[in-house]
Amino acid sequence: MPILSFGSRNIDLITGKKTMTIRKLWKKPVKKGDRLHCYWNLVSKEREKVFEAEVIDVEILTFHELLKRDDLILEEGFKDSKELKTEFHKMYIEELKKDTLFQVIRFRKLPIELWEGEKIDEKAMITQRADILFDSGKYNQSAMCYDAALKFDPRDIYLLNKKGDNLSRLGKFEEAIKCYNQALNIDPENEFVWNNKALALLNSGDPEKALKSSQKALEINPDNSVILYWQGFILEMLGKYKDALQAYDKVLELDYQNPEVWNARGNLLSEIGKTEEALESYDKALELCLEDEGDSVAFNRKGNALLELGRFEEALECYDDALALEKNNYIFWSNKGVALMELNRFNEAVECFNKVLQIDPSNDDARVLKDECLENL
Incomplete structure (x- = not known):
């Protein structure tokens, strides 16, 4: 019983x-008519059969001959012989010689009712693989899996929603919206799909329609803190700051520890000039973050708020805390440099802007600020 193992690179085979x-070439070569039992990650804890297949053709070639077969190289998913050679040397630890034999196996997948071994829920298996790939950021591969799973049930709300999320991650917002619309035609009371559609509309440049979708989601569930948060964000993008602030406050009534x-x-309070109140919010965010571990972005934002208030020494402390967590962030170095300039500590500020230019040599702002410091020495 020949067994094949597939991984993430073999999504086209799995789907x-x-x-x-x-x-x-194995010690016992595969031959036409053999039954293949194909697994996902054979040696891992995730081992799971993905399909059974019947071998319909086998071609045996030397490694040297294989490297000359552009048709097979492209069909196997490599751009050229050099890429195939590199990957095969990684796959096969032992040395590959010119006369090392390979088998080109062609097969047809068998319907599950014809399997000899244990049966599986193929749709569930492919969906699980899609979710794993999605969560690991491999969106092109997960997209293929969601498409394959939808062939089993084109009206599956979960899959339509996840396919939409996947397309959004790829920046294909119009296609994502179509997926969400398909899901909503089947289940118009799904608050999560309405919210995801709102985000896709926002990212596609239509915040007004995004707000309508967000409002629809809240009509279904007014106490969903995630939807409220994103509605606040959408309102902020529309310049409706008072409404946005009310949305954030409502979220905090539901989820005070977020x-x-x-x-x-x-950020919103800082944007509308309420810096003291903004600082209180940043302090609370930091307090919550520091219960687990430091948040460099939160330290930087607090530093910015303190800078606006003219509390330069305190701002400097915040930037130092941010840099202790993320030492190569040129934005933090630049902000620290500005705080030092305000304190007339120009020599130290020059060092900060030099650090910015080491990380980002094309940063014109840092160059200008450095020159200004040098003029004040």
Whole structure:
């Protein structure tokens, strides 16, 4: 019983888009008519059968011959022989010689009712793989898996929503909106899909429509803190600051311990000139973050608020705290440099701007600020 193992690189095989694989010749070569048992990550804890297949053709080639077959190289998913050679040397630890034999295996996937071994829920398996790939940021691969899973049930709300999320991650917002609309045609009371549609509309440059979708989500569930948070963000993008602040405050009534919302509230208050109140929000965000570990962005934002208030020594402390957590962030170095300039500590400020230019040599702002410091020495 020949067994094949596939991983993330073999998504086309798992979804059925491709029905050919190239493997080093086994001691007992595969032959036409053999039954293949194909698994995901054979040696890992995630081992799971993905399909059974029947071998319909086998071609045996030397490694030297294989490297000359552009048709097979492209079909296997490599751009050229150099890439195939590099990847195969990684796959096969032992040395590959010119006369090392490989088998080009072509097969047809068998319907589950014809399997000899244990049956699986193929849709659930592919969905699980899609979710793993999505969570690890491999959006092109997860997109193929969601498409493959939807072939089993085109009306699956979860899959339509996840496909929409996936397309949004790829920047394909119009296509994502179509997926959300399909899901909402089936389940118009799904608050989560309405919220995701709102975010896709916002990212596609239509905040007014985004607000309408967000409002629809809140009509379904007025106490969903995630939807309220994003509605606050959308209102902020529309310049409706009072309404946005009310949305953030409502979120905090529901989820007082959320540092992201306190940060967002602080940013909004800072934007409308309420710096003292913004500082209180940043302090609360930091307090919550520091219960677990430091948040460099929160320290930087607090520093910015203190800078606006003219509390330069305190701002400097915040920037130092941010840099202790993220020492190569040129924005933090630049902000520290500005605080030092305000304190007339120009020599130290020059060092900060030099650090910015080491990290980002094309940073014109740092160059101008450095020159200004040098003029004041």
